[in-house]
Amino acid sequence: MTTAAQMRGRTALVTGASGGIGRAIAERLGDHGADVVLVGRNEAALEDAAAVVRTRGGTARVVALDLADPAAPRKLVEQVGEVELLLNNAGVATGGAVVDTDPAELRAMLDLNVSALTELTALLLPRMVERGHGSVLNVASVGGYLPSPGLAVYAASKTYVLAVSRALWAEVRGRGVRVVAVSPGATRTAMNPRGTRTAEQVATTALAALAGTAPAVIDGRLNAVVGRVFEALPGRVAAPLAGWVLARSG
Ligand SMILES: NC(=O)c1ccc[n+]([C@@H]2O[C@H](COP(=O)([O-])OP(=O)(O)OC[C@H]3O[C@@H](n4cnc5c(N)ncnc54)[C@H](OP(=O)(O)O)[C@@H]3O)[C@@H](O)[C@H]2O)c1
Numbered sequence: 001m002t003t004a005a006q007m008r009g010r011t012a013l014v015t016g017a018s019g020g021i022g023r024a025i026a027e028r029l030g031d032h033g034a035d036v037v038l039v040g041r042n043e044a045a046l047e048d049a050a051a052v053v054r055t056r057g058g059t060a061r062v063v064a065l066d067l068a069d070p071a072a073p074r075k076l077v078e079q080v081g082e083v084e085l086l087l088n089n090a091g092v093a094t095g096g097a098v099v100d101t102d103p104a105e106l107r108a109m110l111d112l113n114v115s116a117l118t119e120l121t122a123l124l125l126p127r128m129v130e131r132g133h134g135s136v137l138n139v140a141s142v143g144g145y146l147p148s149p150g151l152a153v154y155a156a157s158k159t160y161v162l163a164v165s166r167a168l169w170a171e172v173r174g175r176g177v178r179v180v181a182v183s184p185g186a187t188r189t190a191m192n193p194r195g196t197r198t199a200e201q202v203a204t205t206a207l208a209a210l211a212g213t214a215p216a217v218i219d220g221r222l223n224a225v226v227g228r229v230f231e232a233l234p235g236r237v238a239a240p241l242a243g244w245v246l247a248r249s250g
Pocket of ligand 1: 015016017018019020021022039040041042043045065066067068069089090091092093112139140141142143183184185186187188189190191192195
């Protein structure tokens, strides 16, 4: 496993680093002197974040691409090479009832939230295991702990992130490599302007999780209670209850 404190001069690939949680984590890695590769579609916003990483003591490179493009993960890895830390953070949240949603939008969300994360991990994890050090940090969601009417496919994409992270955690455990899922709850970013936690709080939780041993960590005490309680409930209780809570929380 590689912690944030061990990242000086080592490469961290951060997807979705142009804003929100990804940018907050990238900046924090700058404090640790990491060589940060910032990925997203908005090049100007990535350059802006990269400048902050440099002022905070890191080095920074920008790769602007659309990770929902099936060719993108391989292209990205060819360009970047080996990394010490992979931070799979880029995600979108298409909401609303599935019956009212364009299926193409759902596919695009799954291409990013599920497929890009999986392929980047599968491309970069083998070298970490060969070397005997490295970390993969996947950003899931408290929504991944519950069936979420109104956010059904988004939440399910995060259930996938959680499940695959937990299984990979066990696959690589004891081989010097750590895989961990970090689940934010409602966090104030472009995705969720009404969120109550800050991206900086999530960044603190995420980087602390690298030094821990758990396969999955939830940001914020209340979020942790919600996640654990819903995970323990039977689906026929959890889904309507989650729908009721989500409808009232906007
Ligand atoms: N905010 C919350 O309440 C909350 C709660 C739970 C989980 N999360 C998760 O936290 C992660 C970060 O979200 P956030 O809240 O920080 O949202 P955000 O501010 O909207 O940031 C999303 C990031 O993903 C990037 N991205 C989106 N589509 C992309 C694509 N097709 N290719 C490459 N990059 C793409 C965006 O960059 P570009 O626009 O430059 O492409 C941006 O940097 C997501 O996985 C999200 O599901 C957020």
